Amino acid sequence: MFDHLYGCSELVVNSRNIGKVCTDPNIRYNPGIRMYFDAHKIILDGFAVRDGAHIIKIKDKMRITDYIVYMYDETNVDLPKGMDFWTPSLFTDEANKSFLKVYGK
Template sequence: MYFDAHKIILDGFAVRDGAHIIKIKDKMRITDYIVYMYDETNVDIPKGIDFWTSSLFTDEANKLFLKVYGK
């Protein structure tokens, strides 16, 4: 899941603890802040790879997200 961190901060839900990039204070309605969600149905596995690992999936999803939504 990819979130609109800027909106989370502006709406007052973010706290910083020095360990996390962003952390949520109390709770928030998650659907208001999701930019996009990826799963194995919308991320192509690289050629020559037989199965996903969590790290490989994260890397490929991040690449796709930046290609679509990056600056």
């Protein structure tokens, strides 16, 4: 299941990290990898399905390396000045800013 650019995927990752559902976007967070995909190519290549709840789901399986546009983790996204830890919302915002500087139009 894929989310949109400003979605809550970091909350899902953080919930898994702490072992329970956590919907607090401002809790301390150790980021994993935030991946950005070419959704248009996924759709054109016939891998996308829609269920009415998610932006895109993948039918069966696909090779993700063929569709990744870029990946961010805490080594290539700068923690904003004045902050000494990541939160799900902060990491989402900063990774999106980095992505949109290069790929946004």
